[in-house]
Amino acid sequence: VEILSGVFEGKSTGAPIALLIRNRRQRSRDYTPFKDIFRPGHADFTFWQKYGIRDYKGGGRSSGRETAGRVASGAIARKILEDNGVKIRAFALEIGGVRAETLDLAEIEKNPVRTPDAQAAERMKQAILDAKEANNSVGGIVQLQVTGLPAGLGDPVFGKLDARLGGALLSIGAIKGFEVGDGFEVAQKTGRENNDEMKDGKFLTNHCGGVLGGISTGEPVVIRLAFKPTASISQVQQASDIHGANHELIVEGRHDPCIIPRAIPVVESMTALCLLDVWEIQARLKRISSCFDMFKTDA
Amino acid sequence: VEILSGVFEGKSTGAPIALLIRNRRQRSRDYTPFKDIFRPGHADFTFWQKYGIRDYKGGGRSSGRETAGRVASGAIARKILEDNGVKIRAFALEIGGVRAETLDLAEIEKNPVRTPDAQAAERMKQAILDAKEANNSVGGIVQLQVTGLPAGLGDPVFGKLDARLGGALLSIGAIKGFEVGDGFEVAQKTGRENNDEMKDGKFLTNHCGGVLGGISTGEPVVIRLAFKPTASISQVQQASDIHGANHELIVEGRHDPCIIPRAIPVVESMTALCLLDVWEIQARLKRISSCFDMFKTDA
């Protein structure tokens, strides 16, 4: 990473911090055979429909490589949030059908699949190796937990905290589902089961996942994200090209049979960027309102 | 609805169209007993934490009544989209554990629960009545289908079509989950199963739900949304108040035991508003780009 601006003698100056990461390890010749072909599961077709021009040397802005920018800037956002007591942690909850049963956060960085269950880690790893062996790929679920967030973040109506986090996280490629708290399970629950009651000013449960009416409750924010299996697989697939002709395509090249372990820092970074945005908008509105002596806390 | 501005002799003038809907049928005295108490499942606690002031006469901006504005403005957006061939349809896929098995869109408006399966409709209705009888409530799943959308809508990286729809739809109160295409099912699928292959320039499947790389494919956009059960139930619940004291609370008043039938027009309206936004940003960018003769279509 080259820091182009915004930092002087080890401190930020208030100028925008521009970070430049050059895409050095590209091997564009890998892509030449697909120059005119729409790879299944990729954005080749939709970019072509949208722009009518194609930089076929890698996926361009639809490549996973664009996430480097999210992680680099997310590192700054995370540092600010951590200094304010906010902890953001994501991990593999499920890979290739193997689900973590225990949630020991201390385990996450001890295994290559970044799951909080040491035993499941082995089976997840095997599921990925099996997929690789079969020239195939697997998907999974990432769980995100944010602790230390004060109550009161997020805005009513269109700026809800979960809506903003949803919009931010769904912008990460390969995510096809988002749920907060009990998520899709709420469809089969009753109000009695789903409501979080309070006693002595504390919540007795956290079915809502830390967000009520779009505003943080102060309890942990819990989110799950569904990742699709890697689109690039070394099997024969049917594909069309820009002229409408048909091809039998095998996508060679360096491709992960499962992107989840590498996607986890991306999830954490986007969460940090989004939360910092919400936090600051909140700070701004509080500032205005405080002139009317309207808030009891100064968070 | 009173039209305050923007329409003259039956035509829009280009001025902002302001619509005023007064909240006439409020019965504020229903809320007086809860003046200082945080109702479980509601935004009372989080609004209090955020603002330190409370308009206790109804939920205010966290009330379902704010959706009237979304539906009113969505009606205009829908009209414009329909004139361009875009059809937006949402329906109850599941209520209280009862799932629609057949998807006959013509059935939707024939039953009060707005489901496309006439037989399931009866059982959904019964599930709601049972919940009402038990002073309880039920949740469910809404499915959304958009057809007629051209390929090429949405933007790479942060402005993906599914990210924008996710952010827009998750801003509707009570939604706890969002998925597009095969959604959370992709977690257990392989790349081979999940990729949508093409033949003769057409997609053979639509696992992706009409969006690849954040850009529309031209196939139907398919989204599912998890709705939590209504928070207001006439059962005794534990609750705290603004002073930290404990209460046993029964929420009386006019409350639906299931909000899904009434939420469906809200889902459709937010979809229309979001799609029109994306469409116009797209038009704007195309306009700039067309000066470089870069696009093949003029959509």
Place this chain on the structure above:
Amino acid sequence: VEILSGVFEGKSTGAPIALLIRNRRQRSRDYTPFKDIFRPGHADFTFWQKYGIRDYKGGGRSSGRETAGRVASGAIARKILEDNGVKIRAFALEIGGVRAETLDLAEIEKNPVRTPDAQAAERMKQAILDAKEANNSVGGIVQLQVTGLPAGLGDPVFGKLDARLGGALLSIGAIKGFEVGDGFEVAQKTGRENNDEMKDGKFLTNHCGGVLGGISTGEPVVIRLAFKPTASISQVQQASDIHGANHELIVEGRHDPCIIPRAIPVVESMTALCLLDVWEIQARLKRISSCFDMFKTDA
């Protein structure tokens, strides 16, 4: 004014404050003769070119009546700024060629033309009456002074304080010129004459008008605005209509021969709205930066 939302029991709730002012004293029949004719000096022609439709009953959004909304919302912004020690004052510096020689702010509200020079006030008033007598109108210059603004407001490059104030104030109809500090006079000055030197940490002069590099210096912000003479005059003027035909037009109706006295609260209100925006953006950025312990003040 009807307050539609955002205020409960005398306090703002954090919800948007919506104010409704109905345009009751309109006399639309006054405008019927001009239904298809483009009044000279008005926006009739440009609105027609832009929208191709015409709400001929008054100028619509190009009418001075739209400024009621600016003044109503500006009153809230002003109250917040005043609570923070910021004073905003505008006055007539020149009307119909008569210029105020003394700047006694206490005089402003004592005369109907809102000028700080009691003697000039009489001559300005006469200039307006002479114009009225001649079925004509006069222009003038408004000076704006903001005191109590802390140093450090405004942002480098595109968000400069003077750029933002310029954009905000030039959005008021009838303003054709904007200058800050010595304004157009700087064109004939040397660097030696124009630079504001400092001694003991204080500025010795304020040629810059309180803004250096787009950021407030803490000295008074001084701005002058040129207002064109009222376009509606009861003299025969040549005009075209929407069909390209020619007319000799006399614009009857209730029209001020000089809008400056009534424009002054509008200038003050737009200044308040703009400054509050800048202030809050500043607060937001300071908040982020303060995590890096980067600011010495906590303003």
Place this chain on the structure above:
Amino acid sequence: VEILSGVFEGKSTGAPIALLIRNRRQRSRDYTPFKDIFRPGHADFTFWQKYGIRDYKGGGRSSGRETAGRVASGAIARKILEDNGVKIRAFALEIGGVRAETLDLAEIEKNPVRTPDAQAAERMKQAILDAKEANNSVGGIVQLQVTGLPAGLGDPVFGKLDARLGGALLSIGAIKGFEVGDGFEVAQKTGRENNDEMKDGKFLTNHCGGVLGGISTGEPVVIRLAFKPTASISQVQQASDIHGANHELIVEGRHDPCIIPRAIPVVESMTALCLLDVWEIQARLKRISSCFDMFKTDA
């Protein structure tokens, strides 16, 4: 200039075009003596007040060097506008008290001061050399003319064309005044003198400078900008430092005694960027509105 992204095989791809210009010819040691001193007429004091940290190696974002980015991106905007028939031309109207009397645009690039009057060019040049000789600097006025702009650009109320151009141009450092059409002269004119009458659908005069009610008339847009004299002069000036101590300061280094000739491309570039923005917003709104068959033109 290094093109980092957005261009592939000579065409733009739709991805953002990132241009990198490194500040190579900096001579930072020139600035070391001023490390803690606030140079008169510069943003040193205000940046210090705002950020409490100082990158003393040149003016940073308050340096004229930041305009390189405006000119580079403006070149792209200009190309698009020119392809649509819009011509943007700025020139020195006045330098050091010498005013151009003839406006022969063909002369502009034939003399080093970029003025349309060959004879005035010599005297302007001499005024600059005299200032240099005296270790001083001079200001002046730039006039901007935009032709080929269609009628109907700009928006009512807050998005007026002149307000947006004003905000954009006042963001250029050193500009202290902005006027459109007859500008400050309107203060001493009557409505009769100032109104632009029409005959046969054409304007007979252009006192308004091509903008009525904030929307373009189709006539040339004429704007004048007052530039202050260069702040850096090699004379002894009184200055304070960050500790409140006093200094007698002489600013050495490479400084232009008049920035106007070099500011002219910056003015043209900002105009192009602003107009393209307005144009596209317009295109977007027209697109929505056209669904209601509301516009007669399809511009």
